[in-house]
Amino acid sequence: MRILLIVAVAMLLTACESVETTQPGAVGIERQQHMMVSSKEIEQAAAQEYRKVIAQAQQKGILDRNSQHVQRVRATLNRIIPQTRVFRPDAPGWAWEVHVLQDNQMNAWAMPGGKMVVYSGLIEKLNLTDDELAAIMGHEIAHSLREHAREQVSREMATSVGVGIAGALLGLGEIGQQLTSVVADVALNKPHSRTNEVEADRIGVELAARAGYNPHAAVSLWQKMAQAAGSSGPQFLSTHPSPENRLADLKVYADRVMPLYQTARR
16 A cells, blocks of 8 residues: 555656746746646636636626726736746737726736736725836736746645545545645645745736836735735735735835836836
8 A cells, every 4th residue: 555655646746847937037036836737728728717707797897997997907017018028038929918897806817828807996995006006917917927827726636636545545534535635735735825925926026117117016005905904814824925924025025126127217
């Protein structure tokens, strides 16, 4: 049984590919990632889901309702896109697309391959400045550049396979496997998710700075977000850094990329 378990784990590790999705940039992101699924597969699935979201928004009459919001968001994206080449030479050539949904959610997201959505609630409730809008868009774009969605899918695939193998070979019942899944989620998935958020924060401030937006706006943005969100749970059970740690890190990296901002503004 032990031999079978070792062989199964070895096969699982072999299926993971170590990749460097991005260049380090001025913020120095150099962590290698382990993938079990290809970029092409993820991007195809993302594009399909994106079309579905946009079609549903159009049916509901909430797609790009506010022309001022749409203009601001697309102008910001157009300034950031050329800067993505610092991290990925292929990224400026992606089929970038962004829409604004008339919805009270304070949310924005970017799918693999450059498909984005910004919710009007984020702009309106936080009264975002142009610099703060660039901060949140840079953060979401960073997730796409680093292929965090692909990484998380790969991680969940590996965890599911590993739990299944362990359950079969060690004789765990259904309850035991569920417990193992919870432990794996807290011990493995949660820390990685926080790592992804920190990477997106750091890359985001550099993208904004290179595009001529004040990187310190990321600090005021997350201060507004923290106030709007209220109290949060303990950091070790959260997929996001605590507000205090996030703000401290953003201040350090905003200072680091200020020369890039000053150069871009000349």
